[in-house]
Amino acid sequence: MESVQYTQWETTEEFEMADTKRQWRPWEAGWWAKQLPGGRPAFPLYLLFSVTSFLWIILLSMLLAKVMDLSREMEHLDEQLEEMQLNGSMNSGRLEVLQVALSNLDEKHQILNTKAETVAEKLKNLQESQASLSTSLSQELAEAKEDRENIRSEMFRGLEAVKNGNGSSCQPCPSPWRDFQGSCYFFSKNKLTWSQARDDCVQKQAHLVIINNQDEQNFLTPTEKLGYWIGLRKVKEGVHKWIDGTTLGYTNWNPGEPNDSQGMENCVMMLHHGKWNDFTCEPSSDNWICEKRQIC
Ligand SMILES: [Ca+2]
Numbered sequence: 001m002e003s004v005q006y007t008q009w010e011t012t013e014e015f016e017m018a019d020t021k022r023q024w025r026p027w028e029a030g031w032w033a034k035q036l037p038g039g040r041p042a043f044p045l046y047l048l049f050s051v052t053s054f055l056w057i058i059l060l061s062m063l064l065a066k067v068m069d070l071s072r073e074m075e076h077l078d079e080q081l082e083e084m085q086l087n088g089s090m091n092s093g094r095l096e097v098l099q100v101a102l103s104n105l106d107e108k109h110q111i112l113n114t115k116a117e118t119v120a121e122k123l124k125n126l127q128e129s130q131a132s133l134s135t136s137l138s139q140e141l142a143e144a145k146e147d148r149e150n151i152r153s154e155m156f157r158g159l160e161a162v163k164n165g166n167g168s169s170c171q172p173c174p175s176p177w178r179d180f181q182g183s184c185y186f187f188s189k190n191k192l193t194w195s196q197a198r199d200d201c202v203q204k205q206a207h208l209v210i211i212n213n214q215d216e217q218n219f220l221t222p223t224e225k226l227g228y229w230i231g232l233r234k235v236k237e238g239v240h241k242w243i244d245g246t247t248l249g250y251t252n253w254n255p256g257e258p259n260d261s262q263g264m265e266n267c268v269m270m271l272h273h274g275k276w277n278d279f280t281c282e283p284s285s286d287n288w289i290c291e292k293r294q295i296c
């Protein structure tokens with residue numbers, strides 16, 4: 001309970017003076033001087049309320065600023081999203097353009113492939129024509145060679161006729177070589193491999209015999225049962241050439257030859273009856289015939 005004290009003033013002046021002094025204590029008259037029930041001062045509560053309110057205001061201000069930042073960030077993200085959508089639309093358009101260009105390239109590639117196939121076909125035809133022409137040319141060269149040999153033989157016969165009338169201008173073939181139509185022929189008595197026989201003829205300034213026509217073949221056909229290597233060998237599959245590089249013209253193959261038995265018969269021999277047979281070059285040995293021009 002609040003106690004009330006009473007002062008008894010002696011005079012009116014004392015009371016007025018005391019009352020005047022009491023009016024000069026403002027802290028006892030404002031709201032801050034109010035008291036809570038029970039006599040406790042209300043000022044600390046006011047102070048706590050003010051501080052709390054102030055802190056709440058600061059916190060709310062910070063939250064408001066954060067919300068505004070988030071809002072601005074959302075707007076920025078929206079702008080970026082719109083920009084990305086716009087870029088996506090543009091990229092989609094570019095992709096369609098690229099697909100069209102790729103399709104055009106595919107068409108051009110197919111056209112080029114077609115042209116390349118056409119060119120390859122023409123090239124193949126040209127190669128076939130060239131091979132055919134080469135074969136024809138080789139055949140004609142062989143025929144020309146044969147003609148030349150025939151002319152040479154005819155010339156020799158003419159020279160022989162002159163010799164019979166006016167004496168010979170040709171040197172006789174050395175012994176034991178035999179002459180026929182302008183050539184000298186050596187018939188071996190022993191046997192060698194084809195390569196050894198070729199080398200022997202070279203040492204004799206001659207070559208393994210080249211048979212150009214039936215007359216020469218008739219002259220060379222053995223009279224005894226001997227076989228002879230001749231200057232003919234296989235240069236590639238199915239192609240034989242004479243030792244001087246000329247293509248095969250006249251032939252006198254034995255029936256069924258050349259058969260290239262077991263794929264190993266690369267050299268050619270003349271059988272005892274004059275027909276030709278391809279045979280193994282090594283280590284087979286046989287007699288051989290060398291040929292060289294008669295010196296006239
Ligand atoms: Ca000949």
Ligand SMILES: [Ca+2]
Pocket residue numbers: 257258259260261265277278279
């Ligand atoms: Ca054979």
